[in-house]
Amino acid sequence: MSMHSGTATTMTDSHYEVLVVGGGIHGAGAAQACAAAGYRCLLVEQHDWGWATSSRSSKLLHGGLRYLQTGQLKLVRECLQERERLLRNAPELAHSNWFYLPLYEDSNYPPWKIFAGLSLYRLFTGLANPHGRFRIVPRSEWQHLHGLCTDRLRAVFAYQDAQTDDRLLTQAVKDSAVSLGCETACPAEFLAATHSSDGWRVDIHDSSGIRTINCSVLVNASGPWVNDVIGRCGSRTSLPIELVQGTHLVLQQQISRECFYLEASDHRAVFVLPWHGRTLVGTTETRYQGDPAATQPTAAELQYLLATVREHFPQADLAIHEQFSGLRVLPASTERAFLRSRDTQFLDDRGLISLYGGKLTAYRATAEQLLGHVRRHLDARTPIADTRTLPLHHPAADS
Numbered sequence: 081m082s083m084h085s086g087t088a089t090t091m092t093d094s095h096y097e098v099l100v101v102g103g104g105i106h107g108a109g110a111a112q113a114c115a116a117a118g119y120r121c122l123l124v125e126q127h128d129w130g131w132a133t134s135s136r137s138s139k140l141l142h143g144g145l146r147y148l149q150t151g152q153l154k155l156v157r158e159c160l161q162e163r164e165r166l167l168r169n170a171p172e173l174a175h176s177n178w179f180y181l182p183l184y185e186d187s188n189y190p191p192w193k194i195f196a197g198l199s200l201y202r203l204f205t206g207l208a209n210p211h212g213r214f215r216i217v218p219r220s221e222w223q224h225l226h227g228l229c230t231d232r233l234r235a236v237f238a239y240q241d242a243q244t245d246d247r248l249l250t251q252a253v254k255d256s257a258v259s260l261g262c263e264t265a266c267p268a269e270f271l272a273a274t275h276s277s278d279g280w281r282v283d284i285h286d287s288s289g290i291r292t293i294n295c296s297v298l299v300n301a302s303g304p305w306v307n308d309v310i311g312r313c314g315s316r317t318s319l320p321i322e323l324v325q326g327t328h329l330v331l332q333q334q335i336s337r338e339c340f341y342l343e344a345s346d347h348r349a350v351f352v353l354p355w356h357g358r359t360l361v362g363t364t365e366t367r368y369q370g371d372p373a374a375t376q377p378t379a380a381e382l383q384y385l386l387a388t389v390r391e392h393f394p395q396a397d398l399a400i401h402e403q404f405s406g407l408r409v410l411p412a413s414t415e416r417a418f419l420r421s422r423d424t425q426f427l428d429d430r431g432l433i434s435l436y437g438g439k440l441t442a443y444r445a446t447a448e449q450l451l452g453h454v455r456r457h458l459d460a461r462t463p464i465a466d467t468r469t470l471p472l473h474h475p476a477a478d479s
């Protein structure tokens with residue numbers, strides 16, 4: 081999955097106001113927000129920008145229609161607002177697309193429920209916004225839905241959401257942070273930190289050896305490694321989290337240029353999405369224990385995804401081009417992963433601010449929340465930019 085993206089270390093100093101650990105979307109977003117707020121900032125990543133979860137998502141900029149079902153209205157609304165911002169600020173990296181949602185006779189969702197959900201989605205997007213449009217696809221058009229199985233089909237809805245390239249988006253946000261004065265170290269591993277009245281003393285390992293740096297605030301945006309980094313800061317308390325693996329496969333053939341939101345045999349959502357001339361299919365929910373770097377698709381996950389595609393597109397060529405998995409960091413619970421909150425959670429321990437969970441789509445809103453925590457430890461500076469309107473550029477255009 082990982083393609084090295086011209087990583088570089090621009091670290092010039094041994095003291096920063098904010099040091100961010102983790103070059104995924106949340107670390108890049110945190111660095112961008114802190115730099116925009118006028119703080120002197122360093123972003124540290126052990127492998128490559130967006131290397132972990134932030135290149136293994138479903139690559140959707142979406143409100144998350146399914147989260148309406150679990151009552152996460154605030155999250156859906158925030159994600160839809162951020163989706164719209166990204167469509168405006170990052171047109172090279174975000175595009176809207178039509179999503180078809182077929183409902184069969186054995187579906188868990190009666191059509192009125194989907195209609196109500198899409199109406200709410202539209203309301204949150206803004207009634208005058210064309211991206212909020214949705215419609216019921218008439219029966220006469222079903223034969224044009226790229227070979228979608230029409231046996232026992234009751235209704236098909238079409239609505240709009242957006243797609244991105246998650247890894248490139250992460251790089252673009254990192255580039256934006258750098259343009260605002262943030263410095264970077266990559267590849268560079270955060271080894272350990274100790275706290276004193278002056279703040280944090282941090283050891284970082286990069287190609288030139290171990291460097292010691294001081295900072296006032298330490299942001300832990302290390303995703304699935306969140307508890308590992310807390311442990312490296314000498315804390316004995318760990319966050320009550322659980323890692324839940326989600327697998328995607330990429331089919332060689334493109335089924336459709338539009339997107340499909342399918343209901344799998346266990347009533348979970350599985351997306352079938354156009355992706356670089358191929359088809360991205362995902363995802364799954366499999367509890368994961370062990371080294372976050374070693375996550376791999378299981379045979380059962382691949383079978384489940386292939387069976388879902390086969391059932392809905394009986395004629396599709398199922399040759400697999402690529403497969404990958406990423407890890408959701410969810411609050412520990414005995415509930416099904418689907419039912420658990422996708423909101424970002426924060427823990428502030430003496431200026432070590434750890435965050436986990438959240439959505440790629442809402443990274444900017446998450447970073448604003450994080451800034452609120454940072455400001456409890458640092459005086460306000462004169463802001464140099466507003467991330468709500470800052471343009472993001474395709475990274476290839478800069479290198």
Ligand SMILES: Cc1cc2nc3c(=O)[nH]c(=O)nc-3n(C[C@H](O)[C@H](O)[C@H](O)COP(=O)(O)OP(=O)(O)OC[C@H]3O[C@@H](n4cnc5c(N)ncnc54)[C@H](O)[C@@H]3O)c2cc1C
Pocket residue numbers: 101102103104105106107124125126127128129130131132133134135136137138139140141142268269270271301302303304305309325326327363406407408436437438439440441442
């Ligand atoms: C299967 C799946 C599908 C998803 N689909 C979507 C979607 O379609 N849309 C959406 O909005 N959201 C989606 N999400 C959620 C979204 O992908 C994640 O919330 C987001 O990518 C998490 O980013 P992060 O920066 O917190 O973590 P990560 O991207 O995992 O980044 C953490 C980084 O920290 C680095 N790190 C760790 N330890 C150290 C250390 N000691 N020193 C230096 N660096 C370190 C790691 O190398 C890594 O790069 C999905 C999630 C999953 C799992």
